[in-house]
Amino acid sequence: MTAASDLAGPDDVSAALGRTGYLADSGLASAAFLALRMGRPLFCEGEPGTGKTALAQALADVLGAPLIRLQCHEGIDAAQALYDWDFPRQLLHLRTVEAAASASGTALDADATEASLYDRRFLLARPVLQALQTTPSVLLVDEVDRADDEFEAFLLEVLAENSVTIPEVGVVKAETPPLVVLTSNRTREVHDALKRRCLYLWLDHPDLVREVAILKSRMPQLSTELAEQVAQAVHRLRGLDLLKPPGVAETLDWAAALELIGARHLDLESATATLGAVLKYREDADRARDALDALLAS
Amino acid sequence: MTSADRGGSSDGPAPRPHAGAVLASGVVEALGGGATRPDDDAVLTDLVAFTRLLRNAGVPVTPDRTATYLQALREIDLASEVATYWAGRLTLCADPDDIARYDEAFHAWFSSDPREQRMGRAVAPKPRTATIAALSSPERSGTGEDDDEDVPELRVAASGEEVLRDRDIAELTIGEREHLRRMLALLRPDPPRRRARRRRPARRGEPDARRTLRATLRHAGEIPGLERRARRERPRRVVLLLDVSGSMAPYADALLRFAHVLTRRTPQAVETFTLGTRLTRVTRELRQRDPERALRDAAAAIPDWSGGTRLGEVLSAFLDRWGQRGVARRAVVVVFSDGWERGGTELLGEQMARLERLAHAVVWVNPHAGKRGYEPVQGGIAAALPHVDRLLAGHSLATLQELTEVLADA
Numbered sequence: 024m025t026a027a028s029d030l031a032g033p034d035d036v037s038a039a040l041g042r043t044g045y046l047a048d049s050g051l052a053s054a055a056f057l058a059l060r061m062g063r064p065l066f067c068e069g070e071p072g073t074g075k076t077a078l079a080q081a082l083a084d085v086l087g088a089p090l091i092r093l094q095c096h097e098g099i100d101a102a103q104a105l106y107d108w109d110f111p112r113q114l115l116h117l118r119t120v121e122a123a124a125s126a127s128g129t130a131l132d133a134d135a136t137e138a139s140l141y142d143r144r145f146l147l148a149r150p151v152l153q154a155l156q157t158t159p160s161v162l163l164v165d166e167v168d169r170a171d172d173e174f175e176a177f178l179l180e181v182l183a184e185n186s187v188t189i190p191e192v193g194v195v196k197a198e199t200p201p202l203v204v205l206t207s208n209r210t211r212e213v214h215d216a217l218k219r220r221c222l223y224l225w226l227d228h229p230d231l232v233r234e235v236a237i238l239k240s241r242m243p244q245l246s247t248e249l250a251e252q253v254a255q256a257v258h259r260l261r262g263l264d265l266l267k268p269p270g271v272a273e274t275l276d277w278a279a280a281l282e283l284i285g286a287r288h289l290d291l292e293s294a295t296a297t298l299g300a301v302l303k304y305r306e307d308a309d310r311a312r313d314a315l316d317a318l319l320a321s
Numbered sequence: 322m323t324s325a326d327r328g329g330s331s332d333g334p335a336p337r338p339h340a341g342a343v344l345a346s347g348v349v350e351a352l353g354g355g356a357t358r359p360d361d362d363a364v365l366t367d368l369v370a371f372t373r374l375l376r377n378a379g380v381p382v383t384p385d386r387t388a389t390y391l392q393a394l395r396e397i398d399l400a401s402e403v404a405t406y407w408a409g410r411l412t413l414c415a416d417p418d419d420i421a422r423y424d425e426a427f428h429a430w431f432s433s434d435p436r437e438q439r440m441g442r443a444v445a446p447k448p449r450t451a452t453i454a455a456l457s458s459p460e461r462s463g464t465g466e467d468d469d470e471d472v473p474e475l476r477v478a479a480s481g482e483e484v485l486r487d488r489d490i491a492e493l494t495i496g497e498r499e500h501l502r503r504m505l506a507l508l509r510p511d512p513p514r515r516r517a518r519r520r521r522p523a524r525r526g527e528p529d530a531r532r533t534l535r536a537t538l539r540h541a542g543e544i545p546g547l548e549r550r551a552r553r554e555r556p557r558r559v560v561l562l563l564d565v566s567g568s569m570a571p572y573a574d575a576l577l578r579f580a581h582v583l584t585r586r587t588p589q590a591v592e593t594f595t596l597g598t599r600l601t602r603v604t605r606e607l608r609q610r611d612p613e614r615a616l617r618d619a620a621a622a623i624p625d626w627s628g629g630t631r632l633g634e635v636l637s638a639f640l641d642r643w644g645q646r647g648v649a650r651r652a653v654v655v656v657f658s659d660g661w662e663r664g665g666t667e668l669l670g671e672q673m674a675r676l677e678r679l680a681h682a683v684v685w686v687n688p689h690a691g692k693r694g695y696e697p698v699q700g701g702i703a704a705a706l707p708h709v710d711r712l713l714a715g716h717s718l719a720t721l722q723e724l725t726e727v728l729a730d731a
Contacts, residue, residue, distance in 0.1 A: 032398060033407075053397070053407035060396045063389070068417065098518035110534040117542055140538075168647075172589065210647025215415065219385060222393075222411040225420055266645065266675075306671075 027059045027086060027159070027202075036085075044240050045074070045081030046233060054224040055082060064182055064203035066218055069226030071208055072270015078226075079163040079204040086202065088159040093150035095170035101177060105187055107147045113140050141191035151178075152187055154201040161202045168207040172214060179217050229271060231258050237271060238278055245278055252289040252319075253278050257301065259318045265307040277301040289319060368394070371430050375413060378422045386413055405431065508579075510725035512556035512587045513653050515681075519553050526551030556590040557681065559583060559728060560649055562639065564658035565595045565623055566630035572688045572716065573626070574616070576657050579721055581607045581615050583728075592648055596635045596658065597625035600642070630661055632701055633668030640675055653731040654680040655724070657715060659689050660702030670704035677708040682731045686715035686724060 030036050036059075037052035047055065055078075058065040067075040083090035093104055117140065124131045154162035164178065181187060182203060186196035205221060207213055229237060231254055238250040253274060261268040269277075280300040286293035294315060302308045311318065369387060376382045393408040406427055414423050522532065529550035537544050561580045565573050577593075584591040584607040595601045606618035620626070640649065654676060662669055677683055685705060689695050690712055697706055706712065711727055714720040 033404060049403050050407050050410070053404060054411050057393050057396055057408065057411060061389075061392055096518075100519070110531060110538070114534055114538065114542070117538065121542060208646065209417075215381075218415040219383065223415050224411060225414070225417050266641075 030056060030059065032056065039085045040081050041240075043081045043084040045077060045084075046229075046236050046240060047078075047081075048229075048233065051078065051224065051226070054222055058204075058222055059202060061222075062200055064205055064221040065224060066213075066221035067204060067206045067224045067226055068209055070228065070268065070270060072272045073226040073228055074271055075204075075206040075226055076163065076165060079161055079206075082202060082204065083161040086159050086161065088161050088202075089157060090161050090163060091150050091154045091157065091201070092163045092165060094165045095167050095174070097169055097171065099170045099174055103149055104151050104174070104178075105149050105181070106152045106189060107149065108141070109145045109147050113145050116140065116145070143192065146189070146192065151181055152195060154203075155185065155187060155195055155197040157201070158197065158199045159201070161204065164203065164205045166208060167205050167217075168210045168213055175214050175217050179214075179220065182217075182220055228261060228268070231255065234258070234271065234274060238274065241275055242278055242282070245282065246287070249281065249287065249289060250278065253281065256289060256294070256318050260301065260311060263307075263310060263314060265302070265310065266304045267302075267307060269301045273301045273303075291315060291319065294319060365391075371409075371426070372413065374430060375423060375426045378426045380413060380419045380422050380426075381415070382413055402431065508582050508722065508725060510583055510586055511729040512559060512583075512590055513681075513728055513731040514554045515557040515651070517553040517555040520550040521553045523549055523551035525549060556587045557731070558648070558652035559587075559591045560644075560652045560654045560680075561591065561593045562636070562654065562656045562658075563593065563595045564630060564632070564656075565597045565626055565628075566661070567627040568630070568659055568661050569657070569688070570627045572657070575721075576715070577603075577607075577616055577619055578612065581612050581619075584608055584615075585610065592643075592652075594639055594643070595623050595625075596630070596632060596639070597623070598628045598631055598635070599625050600635045600638045601625075602643070630658075632658060632660070632662050633666070633672055636672040636676070637668065640672060640679070644676065644679055649676060649679045651681045653682045653684065653728060655684045655686060655728070656705075656709075657686045657688075658701075659687055660685075660697070660699050660705060662699075662701030662704075666700040666704035669701055670708070673705045673708035682710045683708060684711045684713060684724070684727060684731070685709040686713045688714065688716040690714040 030039065033049060033052040033056045036056045037047045037049070040047045040052065040055070054065055057063070067078060069075060079092075080090055117136070120131065120136055120139070148156060150162065154160045167175065167178070170178075185200040186194050188194050205217075228234075234254040234257065235247075235250050238245060238254060239247070242250075257269050257274045257277070277297060277300045280297040281289065281293055284293065284296060286297075295312070298308055298311060302311055368391065372382045372387045372390065390409060390412040393412045394405070397404040397408050399405055409427060410420065410423055414420055520526075520529075522529065526549045529548040532548035532550070533544065533546075536546070536548060539545075561583065563569075563573065563576050563580065569576075580591070580593045580603075584593065584604070588608050591607075592604050593602070593607050595603055601623050603619040603622055606622055607615050609615040609618065643649070673683070685702070687697075687702060690697070697703060697712065702712075713724055713727065715724060
């Protein structure tokens with residue numbers, strides 16, 4: 024665990040991320056450093072499987088802060104992102120108060136009863152409110168491109184103010200604003216106003232050396248030879264013009280699958296047996312199978 | 322933050338003097354303690370001039386982005402070229418298309434060595450294929466592809482075939498324009514609808530527990546009646562793919578106008594792309610209210626008016642870059658094309674099969690389909706037909722109206 028103020032430069036961030044098992048290049052480290060220093064949200068875009076979500080997890084580990092995740096989907100609204108009142112419990116509470124009053128024969132104080140209905144214990148904090156109440160914390164707004172554009176506008180407001188107004192309770196303001204990481208797979212263009220508030224980081228697939236290093240750091244038991252072979256093959260697969268080029272997650276899956284079937288090298292047999300871990304489309308698998316010899320040549 | 326000894330990170334270039342470092346030493350003081358050196362203004366002006374160069378290169382740099390950039394420069398070690406590079410890229414870019422432009426501008430501005438082209442891993446993401454034109458800025462359509470060694474022959478082929486000229490709408494005769502405008506103004510196309518995830522209060526439908534409870538709270542614990550809710554309906558996305566190749570030229574204007582009418586009805590639910598030798602997205606241009614301006618901007622954005630067609634390849638580019646990501650998913654996709662395919666039709670068939678699997682419905686509009694004695698036997702259309710839900714004509718007002726009805730029911 025490291026306090027944000029201890030990180031003097033991108034190199035420190037890179038080293039700290041490395042200790043959590045996330046290998047960052049200079050761009051990623053600069054982005055994380057600037058996001059921490061400037062208190063700006065980090066907007067990550069890139070192909071699926073390039074480690075956007077993992078980055079948020081790693082940053083949370085570095086800061087020793089909980090990762091609070093808001094998964095966006097179509098139709099997400101404020102009640103799912105901010106807060107909601109627990110109506111069933113409020114109703115039960117009301118009945119209890121009524122019952123107690125009629126049993127003891129006292130009159131019910133309407134104002135006090137109403138006030139007790141909007142007690143903090145009936146408030147369900149959703150991810151954004153949780154992040155504002157927790158210091159320090161990392162808020163991951165995952166796949167923001169899946170949400171509607173109305174939700175974006177609302178998110179923009181919360182990110183700008185770092186506070187939420189609950190009419191019955193008052194303003195909840197973050198002591199220290201949470202570190203916010205937004206991710207997008209570019210299924211649609213996110214509004215420019217939201218991007219403008221953020222630092223923009225485009226994540227690409229890692230290069231060969233880095234991918235081998237990622238394999239070694241995530242799976243220390245993996246032999247260097249196998250790690251290099253897998254990374255090499257995945258690299259060549261990405262050059263094949265596939266429908267869905269494999270990401271880092273697929274590389275890790277493939278290595279794990281190879282390990283499970285007890286393969287020592289990546290050869291024609293073991294590769295054919297485990298191809299489903301890395302390619303998820305029939306067309307891709309067909310294309311790769313035709314080129315498998317060339318893929319595996321060292 | 323003035324120390325130069327932390328110059329290079331492990332994965333960046335070795336520390337070496339660069340033009341930016343000379344500039345940097347001044348900036349540190351200019352931004353730091355409010356020092357009043359005579360050339361501070363010059364340094365700031367210089368940095369702001371860099372953002373202006375970027376803007377000219379097509380990166381939409383706004384004043385608030387510039388302010389963020391200066392704020393970021395205050396945080397980093399300016400003697401490091403890597404850090405300076407990333408501070409700008411993170412704050413001034415907002416789209417993968419911007420990154421190649423930023424790289425170019427950065428190296429032109431800061432690198433003291435003209436041979437210095439790329440640094441470390443800091444290269445722009447390569448476009449998947451060379452068939453995609455830089456969106457909305459035809460004059461820079463070559464950017465980012467120059468260093469793309471994977472597809473050199475494609476690029477050569479593309480620049481050889483296509484006619485990169487702007488189509489002037491004023492070339493239409495007055496009568497034709499008047500006629501088109503009037504005929505299209507009459508159209509009030511209803512968008513196709515889909516059931517949304519969200520529900521809304523309704524007279525009939527499933528019981529709404531939450532609203533019933535809230536009503537109960539309002540009535541001091543008594544249940545006044547059962548509230549109900551039903552699923553909402555939202556416009557289903559429509560994707561228009563317009564063939565703007567030479568053989569479709571007589572229809573292109575009318576079809577773009579039609580696309581504009583559709584876009585104005587439901588701006589968020591219509592996406593328009595043009596297909597020629599390249600793929601161009603004109604959705605943004607068509608969202609403008611004024612039809613003449615929208616068409617003029619769209620025409621300016623399309624670099625390959627009346628060129629050749631490579632339907633299969635361009636469709637593949639559309640699916641890779643937009644369709645599969647989500648634009649075509651559960652959408653009604655309308656292809657306006659006569660199906661003339663220069664190359665083999667195998668790729669087109671394959672891509673149409675992909676499109677069919679992604680889309681809710683695929684409609685093919687062929688202006689020739691309405692003509693007497695037409696048989697879908699051209700190579701392209703024959704390959705595509707098995708994957709098309711409806712084949713329609715689109716050469717007259719009546720047929721376009723028919724198309725809007727098909728769309729509304731899709």
